[in-house]
Amino acid sequence: MPLGRRRPERADAARNREQLLAAARAMTAELGADKVTMDGLAERAHLGKGTVYRRFGTRAGIFHALLDDDEHAFQEQVLTGPPPLGPGAGPVERLIAYGRARTEFLAAHYVIARAALDRTRPVPAGEGTGFTRAHIRMLLGQAGLAATDLDSLTVQLTGALEAPLLILLSPPGQAPDPTPLADSWQTLIERICRD
Amino acid sequence: MPLGRRRPERADAARNREQLLAAARAMTAELGADKVTMDGLAERAHLGKGTVYRRFGTRAGIFHALLDDDEHAFQEQVLTGPPPLGPGAGPVERLIAYGRARTEFLAAHYVIARAALDRTRPVPAGEGTGFTRAHIRMLLGQAGLAATDLDSLTVQLTGALEAPLLILLSPPGQAPDPTPLADSWQTLIERICRD
DNA sequence: AATACAACCGGGGTAAAGTCCGTTTTAGCT
DNA sequence: AGCTAAAACGGACTTTACCCCGGTTGTATT
Structure with a gap:
């Protein structure tokens, strides 16, 4: 299904994004927004820091x-x-x-x-x-x-x-x-x- | 001249504040505000970083x-x-x-x-x-x-x-x-x- | 199925804000 | 002048956002 111009999101990337969003939501609820760090989020989602940065670009x-x-x-x-x-x-x-x-x-x-x-x-x-x-x-x-x-x-x-x-x-x-x-x-x- | 309740500013503190403000003004003019770092400012004013922080508290x-x-x-x-x-x-x-x-x-x-x-x-x-x-x-x-x-x-x-x-x-x-x-x-x- | 290539992954690296605490200097007092 | 408490000093330390790049995995093509 190569529709449109943009390549569709890769399966692993989509899975990771879900993990990251879920982890971010949980950390925000538990600890407050200012306690959500890039490192902490990566660790909690069982992913590397680089992945977090590529997904979101910035904190x-x-x-x-x-x-x-x-x-x-x-x-x-x-x-x-x-x-x-x-x-x-x-x-x-x-x-x-x-x-x-x-x-x-x-x-x-x-x-x-x-x-x-x-x-x-x-x-x-x-x-x-x-x-x-x-x-x-x-x-x-x-x-x-x-x-x-x-x-x-x-x-x-x-x-x-x-x-x-x-x-x-x-x-x-x-x-x-x-x-x-x-x-x-x-x-x-x-x-x-x-x- | 112990007037008022607050102790007057110490001479060295006043001198250092002048140095810091002058350095900050110069750095802002030369490099732009976002290039003014606490370390750079301290170094330029020939002072320690702790001094910068006590004076200004925050960037x-x-x-x-x-x-x-x-x-x-x-x-x-x-x-x-x-x-x-x-x-x-x-x-x-x-x-x-x-x-x-x-x-x-x-x-x-x-x-x-x-x-x-x-x-x-x-x-x-x-x-x-x-x-x-x-x-x-x-x-x-x-x-x-x-x-x-x-x-x-x-x-x-x-x-x-x-x-x-x-x-x-x-x-x-x-x-x-x-x-x-x-x-x-x-x-x-x-x-x-x-x- | 094999291949090429693009996207993704990870984690170590850098810079800069802000903290801490032992040391030094100052100013009022005797 | 000497004493003392308070203020100032400095630089090492911690934390955290953001960067980089070699290795890996997924996807399109043949």
Whole structure:
């Protein structure tokens, strides 16, 4: 079955990836995210360190991979799910729904989402925020705000939505209550978009 | 001159701190912030690594210290300078002025401000944002927004103001143009605060 | 089935952050 | 001036992310 262009994943590689993800999940649950080391993960999965690195590229990549399934499902809901989160509602309504959903998503995945931030690499700073940024930009465009620099506004709203949970609210142990932030996001958007 | 409660800084400590700051500034200028290592800095300043750590505590602390003078001057302008940045103007006007000044400050100190973010410690995530947060909170309170959760709104606006320059806009080499962000901040605030 | 080649595996190696603790220097006090 | 406690010093040590490369295994082709 040589379909597509990319060679399918090798059987041993797939097996190892499962082992690594399972081990990572278990270690995160047992010891906390910051106790998950490359060496420890490799040993626990009965694999070499080099294998871990090839799979995930970087320490943050582990948590990125752990997040991946849920993140996919989340984006799916936004792109093709029922309104108001999915298409079919007005842009302002969708912006509000997106902020609420994203806030709850980040709070629900608090530990892993924070660990998925790459804290050592210089370049890929705003990694997971690409989708949020693109989506906000699109909806702002549809909302038809008069004479505004939508690109800058998009960046700022992305910061307003993601920074509190990812950066600003410190306690790394437990997630903050997302409800006040989600409500506040709603008033923020309503006030910005009314004319 | 044993005034106050704290013992004054010892002469050798003061001398060494000057050496370290000078070396850090030079290395940052010559090699870039990410090439400044604790070992390299210690060697360049002809001091031991332990000394570097006692002074700055952490790698980010180096850049925090480098920023300190300017940061102080900035806060001074906000607290006691002329309006609209300083006291004397209306809260909305001051919010706008603060955002503009802060954006320009962050852009002017782009490399160092980003390097001052501690990317490894779990706790002190939003370190430099404390002043911004407190100031925004105060002005929002004065602005008298009707029935709003001002604490959550403050956190989000802090994210909107600082995250773009510190996190979201990636290229670590050069600062982005602060003007569009400052303008966008103004419309953001104006739209939020009108009633 | 045999072969070639690409992908994968493993573990030892490097660099840099952060810690520790015995030694040295300083400043106030007598 | 001499004493002493506190502060500063320095460099060896530990930990951990990330790199490298020779050997091995899986997959496509003949």
